[in-house]
Amino acid sequence: MSNAISCAAWRLYVIVDQAAAGGRDPAWIAAQAIRGGADVVQLRDKAGSTRDVVARAQAVLQVARDARVPLIINDRVDVAAAVGADGVHLGQDDLPVSAARRILGPDRLIGKSTHSLEQALDADREAVDYLAVGPLYPTPTKPDYPPVGVALIHQVKGRVRRPLVVIGGVEQATLADVLRAGASCVAVVRAVCAADDPEAAARELKRALTQFVPSPSCAGL
Amino acid sequence: MSNAISCAAWRLYVIVDQAAAGGRDPAWIAAQAIRGGADVVQLRDKAGSTRDVVARAQAVLQVARDARVPLIINDRVDVAAAVGADGVHLGQDDLPVSAARRILGPDRLIGKSTHSLEQALDADREAVDYLAVGPLYPTPTKPDYPPVGVALIHQVKGRVRRPLVVIGGVEQATLADVLRAGASCVAVVRAVCAADDPEAAARELKRALTQFVPSPSCAGL
Numbered sequence: 287m288s289n290a291i292s293c294a295a296w297r298l299y300v301i302v303d304q305a306a307a308g309g310r311d312p313a314w315i316a317a318q319a320i321r322g323g324a325d326v327v328q329l330r331d332k333a334g335s336t337r338d339v340v341a342r343a344q345a346v347l348q349v350a351r352d353a354r355v356p357l358i359i360n361d362r363v364d365v366a367a368a369v370g371a372d373g374v375h376l377g378q379d380d381l382p383v384s385a386a387r388r389i390l391g392p393d394r395l396i397g398k399s400t401h402s403l404e405q406a407l408d409a410d411r412e413a414v415d416y417l418a419v420g421p422l423y424p425t426p427t428k429p430d431y432p433p434v435g436v437a438l439i440h441q442v443k444g445r446v447r448r449p450l451v452v453i454g455g456v457e458q459a460t461l462a463d464v465l466r467a468g469a470s471c472v473a474v475v476r477a478v479c480a481a482d483d484p485e486a487a488a489r490e491l492k493r494a495l496t497q498f499v500p501s502p503s504c505a506g507l
Numbered sequence: 508m509s510n511a512i513s514c515a516a517w518r519l520y521v522i523v524d525q526a527a528a529g530g531r532d533p534a535w536i537a538a539q540a541i542r543g544g545a546d547v548v549q550l551r552d553k554a555g556s557t558r559d560v561v562a563r564a565q566a567v568l569q570v571a572r573d574a575r576v577p578l579i580i581n582d583r584v585d586v587a588a589a590v591g592a593d594g595v596h597l598g599q600d601d602l603p604v605s606a607a608r609r610i611l612g613p614d615r616l617i618g619k620s621t622h623s624l625e626q627a628l629d630a631d632r633e634a635v636d637y638l639a640v641g642p643l644y645p646t647p648t649k650p651d652y653p654p655v656g657v658a659l660i661h662q663v664k665g666r667v668r669r670p671l672v673v674i675g676g677v678e679q680a681t682l683a684d685v686l687r688a689g690a691s692c693v694a695v696v697r698a699v700c701a702a703d704d705p706e707a708a709a710r711e712l713k714r715a716l717t718q719f720v721p722s723p724s725c726a727g728l
Contacts, residue, residue, distance in 0.1 A: 335600035336582055361557060364585035368606035379556035385589035389610060 291356050291372060291395060293326075293416040293449040297495040299473035300324040300488060301360070301453075302346065304331040306427060306479040313345040319478050320353045322488025328375055328473075330360035343369045358397060363389050373397065373415065378405065383412040397451065401431055403441050410446040417446060418473060421454020422464060427475045428454060436467035443468045458490055465498040512577050512593060512616060514547075514637040514670040518716040520694035521545040521709060522581070522674075523567065525552040527648065527700040534566040540699050541574045543709025549596055549694075551581035564590045579618060584610050594618065594636065599626065604633040618672065622652055624662050631667040638667060639694060642675020643685060648696045649675060657688035664689045679711055686719040 300319040302312045316327050329346050331339045343359055347369055350357040356372035359365050363386045366374040373395025374386055386396055395415045400406040409417050419442050421428045422435065431454075439452055453473040456464055464472060472495060481487035521540040523533045537548050550567050552560045564580055568590055571578040577593035580586050584607045587595040594616025595607055607617055619630040620639045630638050640663050642649045643656065652675075660673055674694040677685055685693060693716060702708035 336602050337600040340602065340606075362585065364583065364588075364602055364607075364610060367585075367610050368602050379558040381557050381561065381585055381589050385561075386585075389585060389588050 291415075293395065293397075293451075293471075296325040296416075296449070296451065296471040298324050298488060298492045299326045299328065299451050299453075299471055300478045301328040301330050301473055301475045303427065303475045303479050304329075304333060304342070306476050308480060311345075312342050313349050315479055315484050316346045316357075317349045317353075318484035319488045320349065320355050322478070322485040323492030324355060324478070324488055325471075326356050326358060328358040328360055329371075330375075330475075332361070336362075336365065339365050340368055343371060347371055356395065358395060366390065366394065375399070375418070383409070383414055387413045399453075400442075401434060403438065403445070406442045406446055410448050414448060416449045416451055416471075417442070418451045418453050420452055420473075422452055423455025423460060425455035425476070436463055436469075439464070439467040439469050458494065461491065461494050462498070465495070470495075512636075514616065514618075514672075514692075517546040517637075517670070517672065517692040519545050519709060519713045520547045520549065520672050520674075520692055521699045522549040522551050522694055522696045524648065524696045524700055525550075525554060525563070527697050529701060532566075533563050534570050536700055536705050537567045537578075538570045538574075539705035540709045541570065541576050543699070543706040543711075544713030545576060545699070545709055546692075547577050547579060549579040549581055550592075551596075551696075553582070557583075557586065560586050561589055564592060568592055577616065579616060587611065587615065596620070596639070604630070604635055608634045620674075621663075622655060624659065624666070627663045627667055631669050635669060637670045637672055637692075638663070639672045639674050641673055641694075643673055644676030644681060646676035646697070657684055657690075660685070660688040660690050679715065682712065682715050683719070686716070691716075 302315045307315050347357050358373045358375050359371045360375050361380045363374050375397040377399045397416045398409040398414045399418045400409050421431050421433050424433050451471045451473045452469040456472050457477045478484045478487045523536045528536050568578050579594045579596050580592045581596050582601045584595050584602050596618040598620045616636040618637045619635045621627040621630050642652050642654050645654050672692045672694045673690040677693050678698045699705045699708045
């Protein structure tokens with residue numbers, strides 16, 4: 287998709303999950319994550335009313351805009367359109383990509399979660415801007431999905447055109463394995479969102495990512 | 508709003524609520540309701556994944572299109588846009604009307620739930636096609652809202668430009684009171700959705716509505 291935002295240069299993708307934030311303000315978490323080096327922020331909020339999600343999205347968007355970091359909204363294409371976010375992230379159980387693209391137009395980002403090589407290849411044929419692959423490790427955030435393992439990164443990377451974001455239980459301890467498997471952009475939920483010091487947690491991850499992946503060439507590009 | 512569909516002529520507005528349908532297929536309930544005389548159908552589905560809600564909306568839309576009855580989607584503006592439904596119904600906790608109108612364009616219907624004279628007057632100033640007023644009576648479908656009573660119908664009717672749909676615990680036994688208070692279009696959930704014979708239940712309500720409100724002049728117009 288034509289878009290001024292280049293997903294290929296992303297290294298650290300922080301998902302601010304209302305449930306994982308332990309009652310802390312999502313806008314505060316987002317600000318901390320961005321100060322720590324997040325290249326992109328996603329707001330995931332499955333529990334609130336639409337009006338609540340819109341209010342939280344507006345607050346996070348203000349933080350993201352001030353820092354010139356893109357904000358992606360999980361699932362809710364209507365919320366993304368309503369607040370003017372930079373894009374939407376769709377799971378396999380969310381709106382079809384084609385419908386989201388019709389609503390959002392050509393200039394917003396659309397990411398898609400995939401859990402197998404087949405799903406990644408399918409998504410790569412759609413009007414998406416990046417693919418997420420995971421969960422790599424067991425994670426309480428996605429209890430219904432069996433971990434796919436880091437080997438899938440290498441398999442997918444050679445077969446798709448879109449930039450890859452890898453996700454699912456990645457933390458400081460597992461980061462080296464993930465990067466050796468070919469990832470250049472890592473998405474985290476709990477590793478930042480549930481950290482006592484989200485800014486420090488993001489900074490540590492970003493440092494490791496930047497050391498391992500020096501050049502701005504995201505997987506798949 | 509300019510719209511080929513005239514809400515003012517509606518008498519019976521049936522809400523197909525996934526939770527109230529007792530496991531029965533929403534498309535079947537919608538078909539029964541339409542055969543019984545529903546002038547408009549709304550799909551309300553708060554529990555399913557977006558993908559599930561889209562699938563159910565598509566199935567109900569097929570039924571509604573075949574019968575040339577408009578289909579309204581509750582809350583989810585993205586789902587309404589994705590399936591090409593005739594409109595959306597917004598609660599006080601849903602997307603703002605202005606945002607929904609931007610996403611849906613000028614030709615789709617937007618309805619808004621209101622629970623007081625003040626909310627009705629506010630909604631009447633927005634880009635809505637009809638107002639819902641209620642809940643008139645205590646109803647398990649809206650446990651958090653105190654009943655407003657039928658007196659509000661008369662108060663609102665004289666002060667707003669939009670057609671009114673009254674809602675909330677209305678059933679055969681209370682219909683006469685509701686109509687005497689000035690309503691001409693009644694929305695029901697359980698009275699049809701949870702009935703053993705939804706078609707017969709809709710037919711009985713429609714007959715009473717047509718007897719009490721012979722001319723096609725909806726409240727407020």
